[in-house]
Amino acid sequence: MNFIFLDRPRPLSLTCIMGNRRKHSTACPRKVSEKKEQLKAFLKQKGFKSTRQRDIIVTEFLKTGEHITAEDLYRKINRKNREIGFTTVYRTLKLLTKSGFATERLFADNLTRYEPLSAEEHHDHLICLSCGSIMEFENLKMERLQEKIAEEFGFCIITHKMEFYGYCRECRDNAPA
Template sequence: MHKESEILERYIKSKDLRHTPQREKILNIFLSTEKHLSADELHKLVKKRDSDIGYTTVYRAIKLFSKCGLLSEVDFGDGIMRFEHKYGHGHHDHLVCTKCGKFIEVIKPRIEKLQESLAKEHGFKPTRHKLQIFGTCRRCSMKK
């Protein structure tokens, strides 16, 4: 059993929730996909393997995974909630290609430091931040 399943099981036990085959399948498919999926996209993938799982269940599983720290939501401002793996992934920023939709996760410690000091200069106690750089990726720039 992978670490993520353990985390989910531990959370389920601690909150008097229940283990279900649906949650297990949804988690496995989420973990095996290295993309920013939307709930709808995940539901489609899930249905390929088990057509009896409804999208409500997928939505609810997403919320659950988010609560136990396996998933985090990403908002690129197009009105669709996407999500990414959280366990084992530290904080990072995003470079998002507006042509093909691909993205890169990046981290620049100097930017992080400057953000900290920027907040402090204004009396803010920062808790989290979101940095997204939109543009054209190398491949899309070449295609013209």
């Protein structure tokens, strides 16, 4: 790996703007508890158990918002809850992913990041090579074009990944020649 931003401390700043409209980055408290209810129902239905750890992890994860690694989420939680282990954080994120509450993304820095999934929305990413910030966007034209291309190939898209690596407005001037 030789992306520039890998050699710097990884900031977690996350701007969330859509192609045309703006989008909420951090879920509001109402939504958080709503999601937690959904998850609880899901667990019960599957015969899984609700535990204190899961509750804490899920809460923190939903609060955090987006694009967090298992490691970072663990560290965040560990500050206040020394007894929750990395493995449990990791497994909870996997559980959330499998049950449709989160998605897993492998970025070019070879770190897997998780983000809460809000059903309908699928977005793409702009990743700044200087400050490491990850911005999201969603563009209808893009989605349509993708469908069209796939059709041309007789290809049936299940999911896609689209990432731009470059320099954000704030960092453009620092960009190497």
